[in-house]
Amino acid sequence: MIHLGLDLGEDVAFANVERLVSRAATHGQFVRMDMEESARVDATLRIYRRLREAGHENVGTVLQAYLYRSERDLRELLPIGSNLRLVKGAYLEPPDVAFPKKADVDRNFFKLIALSLTEGRYTAIATHDDRIIERSIAFIDERRIAGDRFEFQMLYGVRPGLQRDLVRRGYRVLVATPYGEDWYPYFMRRLAERPANVLFFVRNLFRR
Numbered sequence: 145m146i147h148l149g150l151d152l153g154e155d156v157a158f159a160n161v162e163r164l165v166s167r168a169a170t171h172g173q174f175v176r177m178d179m180e181e182s183a184r185v186d187a188t189l190r191i192y193r194r195l196r197e198a199g200h201e202n203v204g205t206v207l208q209a210y211l212y213r214s215e216r217d218l219r220e221l222l223p224i225g226s227n228l229r230l231v232k233g234a235y236l237e238p239p240d241v242a243f244p245k246k247a248d249v250d251r252n253f254f255k256l257i258a259l260s261l262t263e264g265r266y267t268a269i270a271t272h273d274d275r276i277i278e279r280s281i282a283f284i285d286e287r288r289i290a291g292d293r294f295e296f297q298m299l300y301g302v303r304p305g306l307q308r309d310l311v312r313r314g315y316r317v318l319v320a321t322p323y324g325e326d327w328y329p330y331f332m333r334r335l336a337e338r339p340a341n342v343l344f345f346v347r348n349l350f351r352r
């Protein structure tokens with residue numbers, strides 16, 4: 145949202161996103177609004193709601209499992225038929241807004257996935273964590289959730305073997321791929337958000 149003018153005001157960002165979403169619809173495309181730092185969550189969700197209320201169906205956003213507020217946000221978004229991507233969360237957040245412990249983030253992540261799937265909402269499970277993926281698959285099998293109600297999402301270049309394996313097993317997998325002239329600053333920003341990503345990236349170049 146930062147790139148679409150959020151810091152210039154919500155109306156500016158809304159107008160820019162709406163143009164994009166409307167144009168995407170004419171090409172049968174879907175637009176996902178990424179979620180940034182916790183300070184921007186309220187504004188992003190308000191813009192998302194406005195888009196849905198304006199009748200745009202081809203738009204979704206993201207909820208981050210590390211935020212305490214995300215379960216409430218999910219429950220509030222369920223009635224508007226949301227299409228949400230669920231992630232652990234990528235930014236360094238203080239303990240008054242986010243679970244400091246990874247185990248709590250993982251627990252909350254699965255809780256959000258199970259809730260969204262149970263409520264029949266299209267759920268994008270964005271993670272490279274194979275334990276969460278297998279747990280989600282077990283839940284999906286147990287509840288007989290149809291294959292067109294969810295998808296897995298991963299980043300280009302991260303766990304490509306796992307991506308292929310899921311496709312072979314018949315699951316939908318979206319591979320998020322930065323492209324265009326400005327891919328390098330984007331990539332460096334992703335690494336800078338979380339220095340551990342540098343190590344992950346190098347390790348996963350060689351991992352299936």
Ligand SMILES: Cc1cc2nc3c(=O)[nH]c(=O)nc-3n(C[C@H](O)[C@H](O)[C@H](O)COP(=O)(O)OP(=O)(O)OC[C@H]3O[C@@H](n4cnc5c(N)ncnc54)[C@H](O)[C@@H]3O)c2cc1C
Pocket residue numbers: 177178179180206208231232233234235270271272273274297298299302303320341344345346348
């Ligand atoms: C498609 C997609 C969209 C996303 N959109 C957002 C968003 O809008 N807002 C937001 O806050 N976050 C977003 N994220 C990032 C997300 O919040 C996590 O920070 C990121 O996915 C790492 O967490 P994980 O679930 O893979 O689990 P982790 O427990 O962090 O990682 C599990 C394993 O995956 C591998 N791995 C994880 N990340 C990387 C990496 N970057 N490079 C190499 N290996 C890695 C490692 O082997 C690690 O052990 C997105 C992630 C994906 C896949």
